[in-house]
Amino acid sequence: MRSTTPVTHWVTLALAGLGLHPLLATAVTIAEINGNKFLSSYAGKSVTGVTGLVTAKGPNGIWIRSTTPDDDPATSESIYVFSNTVGSNLTVGDIIFLNGKVTEYRSTATYIYLTEITSPSSVKVISSGNTVTPLVIGKDTLPPPTDDFSSLDGGDIYALPNGAANISTVNPVLDPTKYGLDFWESLCGELVTVTNPTVVVRANSYRDTWVVGNWAATGRNDNNGITMSDKDSNPEAIIIGTPLDGTKNPTSSKMGDQAETITGIVTYTFGFYYILPLTALKITSPSAAKSTPSTLQSSSNCKALTVGDYNVENLAPNSSHLPKIASHIVNYLSSPDLVLLQEVQDNSGATDDGTVDANITLSTLTASILSISGGKTNYSYVEVVASSGNLDGGAPGGNIRQAYLYKPDVLSLWKPNQGSASDNTSVVLGQDGKVELTFNPGRIDPGNEAWAASRKPLVAAWRAKGGKKPFFTVNVHFSSKGGGTSLQGDVRPPVNGAVGKRELQAEVTGKFIAEILKLDPSAAVVAAGDFNEFAFVQPMKTFANVSGMKDLDEVAGIPPAERYTYTYDMNAQELDHMYVSPSLASSRKTKYEHLHINSWANSADMVSDHDPSVALVNVCGCA
Numbered sequence: 057m058r059s060t061t062p063v064t065h066w067v068t069l070a071l072a073g074l075g076l077h078p079l080l081a082t083a084v085t086i087a088e089i090n091g092n093k094f095l096s097s098y099a100g101k102s103v104t105g106v107t108g109l110v111t112a113k114g115p116n117g118i119w120i121r122s123t124t125p126d127d128d129p130a131t132s133e134s135i136y137v138f139s140n141t142v143g144s145n146l147t148v149g150d151i152i153f154l155n156g157k158v159t160e161y162r163s164t165a166t167y168i169y170l171t172e173i174t175s176p177s178s179v180k181v182i183s184s185g186n187t188v189t190p191l192v193i194g195k196d197t198l199p200p201p202t203d204d205f206s207s208l209d210g211g212d213i214y215a216l217p218n219g220a221a222n223i224s225t226v227n228p229v230l231d232p233t234k235y236g237l238d239f240w241e242s243l244c245g246e247l248v249t250v251t252n253p254t255v256v257v258r259a260n261s262y263r264d265t266w267v268v269g270n271w272a273a274t275g276r277n278d279n280n281g282i283t284m285s286d287k288d289s290n291p292e293a294i295i296i297g298t299p300l301d302g303t304k305n306p307t308s309s310k311m312g313d314q315a316e317t318i319t320g321i322v323t324y325t326f327g328f329y330y331i332l333p334l335t336a337l338k339i340t341s342p343s344a345a346k347s348t349p350s351t352l353q354s355s356s357n358c359k360a361l362t363v364g365d366y367n368v369e370n371l372a373p374n375s376s377h378l379p380k381i382a383s384h385i386v387n388y389l390s391s392p393d394l395v396l397l398q399e400v401q402d403n404s405g406a407t408d409d410g411t412v413d414a415n416i417t418l419s420t421l422t423a424s425i426l427s428i429s430g431g432k433t434n435y436s437y438v439e440v441v442a443s444s445g446n447l448d449g450g451a452p453g454g455n456i457r458q459a460y461l462y463k464p465d466v467l468s469l470w471k472p473n474q475g476s477a478s479d480n481t482s483v484v485l486g487q488d489g490k491v492e493l494t495f496n497p498g499r500i501d502p503g504n505e506a507w508a509a510s511r512k513p514l515v516a517a518w519r520a521k522g523g524k525k526p527f528f529t530v531n532v533h534f535s536s537k538g539g540g541t542s543l544q545g546d547v548r549p550p551v552n553g554a555v556g557k558r559e560l561q562a563e564v565t566g567k568f569i570a571e572i573l574k575l576d577p578s579a580a581v582v583a584a585g586d587f588n589e590f591a592f593v594q595p596m597k598t599f600a601n602v603s604g605m606k607d608l609d610e611v612a613g614i615p616p617a618e619r620y621t622y623t624y625d626m627n628a629q630e631l632d633h634m635y636v637s638p639s640l641a642s643s644r645k646t647k648y649e650h651l652h653i654n655s656w657a658n659s660a661d662m663v664s665d666h667d668p669s670v671a672l673v674n675v676c677g678c679a
């Protein structure tokens with residue numbers, strides 16, 4: 057980028073004054089070192105006569121900006137000089153001259169390299185007290201691209217296969233007008249200002265905080281976070297890292313908070329482009345929490361049944377968040393008739409002592425709900441007890457599983473026949489001509505390879521008060537994205553961890569539901585839970601395709617920006633979904649709400665890492 061410091065002529069004179077010929081054949085500009093690609097063509101080479109203005113100092117080096125900028129927006133005019141000692145005699149505002157070696161550095165094989173100068177020598181101060189003016193992003197620079205991260209993603213960051221190419225091997229020419237990674241790379245080392253930043257996700261445990269400035273951002277939701285959508289995972293956001301002056305960013309920032317305009321250095325570290333601010337981020341106007349309870353009204357019978365879904369994050373009997381989960385279920389989900397839970401741990405929590413039953417965890421939760429509801433809501437629960445040997449993944453010894461809470465005066469199991477961990481429930485036509493399950497509740501094909509070290513779906517058939525035939529629920533918790541690579545990493549498209557596993561799980565679950573719908577095309581079926589995947593990515597397309605189920609977000613017309621239940625990196629995103637069978641999809645009674653009570657909370661107030669959702673369905677089976 058063009059520097060705003062017009063000192064070229066002056067430096068030429070100064071260099072001449074030092075007895076150095078300004079047109080030395082070996083002198084190289086910072087733009088030439090950075091080049092218009094990710095990796096420098098000077099990597100591994102010694103350079104001499106590099107001239108720059110010191111724009112900032114860090115504990116292990118300094119950043120310098122070219123005094124002879126070019127006109128190419130793809131070439132950064134600034135660079136990091138890595139050295140513990142180089143900064144000791146230098147002051148921001150010095151124009152210096154140095155020799156050194158161009159190095160491409162990364163700490164981890166899947167990260168993008170940072171171009172830097174190492175082993176600086178012959179450092180000479182040419183002048184001091186020069187003005188240092190940051191580049192205002194979007195004003196002195198291009199605006200950040202809003203959709204695509206890299207030309208190597210082929211327009212879809214979740215396209216399969218993952219990991220088809222690496223930036224470090226292809227080393228594409230930067231196009232900062234189109235691609236987010238190219239944009240931030242073209243500013244690497246630069247001192248920049250983000251005007252009026254909005255926090256888009258709560259600070260992480262290192263107090264690093266994702267923001268967007270006063271530039272165009274796509275996917276803005278009601279709380280000023282940014283929600284990802286098909287082919288748009290929001291490259292316009294930037295993470296504010298550890299301040300250079302030793303101060304600390306706030307821990308309590310959250311989605312939608314307004315912060316003071318901030319200035320810092322663009323760099324790449326920990327797998328992301330960062331701005332290292334000169335001083336800590338300051339929140340000027342915290343967002344008011346917009347948490348409102350569900351508006352869906354149950355009729356306490358089959359005509360308008362409320363169904364909640366909540367990943368309760370490793371819930372154990374003694375979890376400090378158990379009463380808060382109970383309070384959420386009563387006060388925000390409005391005590392749905394049926395609640396699909398994920399991540400219920402066994403009675404000994406994460407202690408690996410052979411305990412597999414979760415009845416104490418569940419009865420502690422229902423007792424807490426009973427108490428918080430003032431004796432009004434007395435849930436019953438069902439689960440399938442896990443087998444011993446930690447076969448379902450998650451924290452070893454926790455044996456997380458799905459479970460149901462239900463109101464016994466509204467719902468009961470249809471021809472109950474408790475399944476065990478290894479029982480393979482199947483869909484059959486009963487003697488009454490109605491579809492039923494051989495094990496109810498039961499698990500779907502628990503021996504299938506698809507579920508190795510993962511949670512098997514918990515399926516149940518219900519008799520709803522007034523209903524003429526069973527209503528089916530499939531409660532899932534697919535494999536997590538663990539093992540994936542950074543959205544801003546070297547590997548393109550990034551590795552979507554365990555996507556192949558989820559694809560198999562989607563097929564097995566989808567096939568099971570298809571059997572219900574083959575025997576009864578008008579059956580009421582709700583499949584919900586933590587699918588650990590986005591609706592627009594292949595496993596979920598497969599699930600919809602194979603099962604014949606409809607995405608309830610689409611059915612209920614939830615605005616795309618409000619389709620989120622989780623936050624990760626810069627994005628509000630949707631890992632949890634409800635899908636409904638065609639008869640429910642075509643009913644005007646069907647409704648759906650996401651309650652963003654955790655996504656919008658700061659770290660201290662967050663109860664689970666997922667948001668719950670509630671649906672309203674007519675399951676009378678009159679069709």
Ligand SMILES: *[C@@H]1O[C@H](CO)[C@@H](O)[C@H](O)[C@H]1NC(C)=O
Nearest residue numbers: 140141142143144145146179
């Ligand atoms: C800093 O200046 C002092 C005094 O002139 C000198 O002894 C020292 O070597 C300099 N340090 C560096 C890193 O140049």
Ligand SMILES: *[C@@H]1O[C@H](CO)[C@@H](O)[C@H](O)[C@H]1NC(C)=O
Nearest residue numbers: 165166219220221222225547
């Ligand atoms: C990309 O880099 C990773 C990590 O170094 C490596 O495992 C992988 O094989 C590379 N992929 C390609 C397509 O070169």
Ligand SMILES: *[C@@H]1O[C@H](CO)[C@@H](O)[C@H](O)[C@H]1NC(C)=O
Nearest residue numbers: 372374375376404405406407
């Ligand atoms: C719950 O009990 C386990 C041991 O069974 C213990 O490790 C854990 O710290 C306890 N958690 C709380 C919140 O008391």
Ligand SMILES: *[C@@H]1O[C@H](CO)[C@@H](O)[C@H](O)[C@H]1NC(C)=O
Nearest residue numbers: 413414415416417419420441
């Ligand atoms: C839990 O189940 C076991 C049998 O598996 C039973 O002995 C115990 O009483 C149950 N506890 C509760 C709280 O329901």
Ligand SMILES: *[C@@H]1O[C@H](CO)[C@@H](O)[C@H](O)[C@H]1NC(C)=O
Nearest residue numbers: 426431432433434435436464
């Ligand atoms: C709640 O339901 C259980 C049966 O599941 C019953 O034993 C208990 O008395 C009920 N409690 C209240 C307060 O209604």
Ligand SMILES: *[C@@H]1O[C@H](CO)[C@@H](O)[C@H](O)[C@H]1NC(C)=O
Nearest residue numbers: 480481482483501503504568
């Ligand atoms: C479990 O049942 C399904 C049908 O629901 C069947 O396709 C599968 O082969 C069965 N698995 C085993 C191990 O019997």
Ligand SMILES: *[C@@H]1O[C@H](CO)[C@@H](O)[C@H](O)[C@H]1NC(C)=O
Nearest residue numbers: 594596597598599600601602
């Ligand atoms: C859906 O299934 C049909 C065949 O039933 C197939 O042609 C199509 O490719 C599938 N689509 C997806 C997204 O899996």
